[in-house]
Amino acid sequence: MALSEHQERRLEKLRELRSQGIDPYPPRSHRTHTAQEALDRFASVEDGLGGEHDSEPVTVAGRIMTIRDMGRSIFCTLQDGSGSIQLFLRRNDLGEEAHTWFKRMIDMGDFVEATGHLFRTRMGEITVQASEVKLLSKALTPPPEKWHGLSDVETRYRQRYADLISNEEVRDIFIKRTKVVRAMRSFLDSRGFMEVETPTLQPLYGGAAARPFTSHYHTLDQTFYLRIADELYLKRLIVGGFERVYEICKDFRNEGIDGRHSPEFTMIEFYIAYADYNDVMELTEQMIVHCAQEALGTTSFTYAGHEIDLTPPWPRVTLRQALLDATGIDYLEVRDQKELYEEAKRLGADVQPADVWPRIVDELMKTFVRPNLIQPTFLIDYPVALSPLAKRSPDNPEVVERFQPFIAGVEAGNAFTELNDPLDQLSRFLEQVRDREAGDEDAMPIDEDYVNALMHGMPPTGGFGLGVDRLVMLFTDQQNIREVILFPHLRTKTTGLGLADALEPHISS
């Protein structure tokens, strides 16, 4: 890619600045106020000014977003991390030389620093009347169009910096995302949880049903997998005596990409000793409400046109009952795969004759139950075959103590009373091995060290996992997961940007 006319022109200005002895990239700024602080300051002193300028000068700094050149006076919008403030640059204030220099050398996108007195314009906008202005950083590429911004989805994802510069809504999404994560930490920290770090590179993956990414460690000449979940490591820590642990980290699953799945996504998992899934359910409600309160300032929001109200308590419905109500099928009665398949087929579910029994149950839930769970609802008590790490219900060994919260039809977590019986755990692993041999690539491998950990004794424990990206999607009303991931994965372009060749002639020294 050759340089654009705009870039060439700015490179010329760069040379000219240097020849004037001006460093286009000085090492530091001397701002005294952020844009917001300057606005706040003026608002607080304005009443005593009697229409005059604030007598105390301020220095603000930021990126020039717009320039309105009126001849002997210029208005600019200066944007920094706190917001934006208007600059008023008069020839009489700056002096003719500096005024002309500004017009000649400063472009939209440049970072500048301006010193002057605050006042309110006739149009009512709080403004810095600059008596001094200095270049802080020359932008060689112009910003996207000021009115429509950058809207090409591919460019927005590949060049997120440009997206963030021009689209305020995008910035807001990621600010909310940060608040959600911060709220999770503060919620758990204040309840005696310990944040821990477990391996990303694992010799054996587990804790979820998914295909892993595979890597190779040269020094050990050994295959490593990128984690698909941190569950098994966190429970080893419960065995070790930590009673409340959590981790927020990236998990990696080698599967398709679509609007709801990213191969690399953020997961929060927590585990509590001496708690069961009922305790975890209460904590989950509280945590999600806390996150909404901290990120949105409210517990109600709109997702995909649905008005969602998070006010607890959320209804708890057994999966068995929900399926019974929606389809008339009682999965505890229909134990035969063929019979269940026929029933599901008759109802119009997308099932294949070869689908295993638990998969058909799952499909029935996704088709007939999940889309109707608009207001927050806990679906509880799942078939054991769907949950190899969860503890069986004392009332029915075919059912495990597991729940999933659903909000706006979106799965907002997964949790259960943890299986701490090493022999039962081993038999579940063996079941997974049989599934794998039957062709299920997502089935978990047997983890003997994990069984060994359980043999040391694990207290009754409740555990929880939640895809952070999904929760942020809910809170920001985004239907595509890439809108809540700063740098989503896209296919790498074979042709580079060509900048190295294009810019090389412009390197001085």
Add this chain to the structure above:
RNA sequence: GAGCCCGUAGCUCAGUUGGCAGAGCAACUGACUUUUAAUCAGUGGGUCCUGGGUUCGAGUCCCAGCGGGCUCACCA
């Protein structure tokens, strides 16, 4: 992996039946001392994603490829 749609100036987008490549913003020249997408007058700017093909003539039609989006499949 399949189907459908998209790719035109730095950005946002038009482009009719196949007939000289267009607009707004941005840039450049000039005017303007309180503007708010400032305004006004003028000027320059294109690998129409890439490669083939059809045609007197292709941004437009056909084929292949590349990249992206949506839907489906896959995905506790």
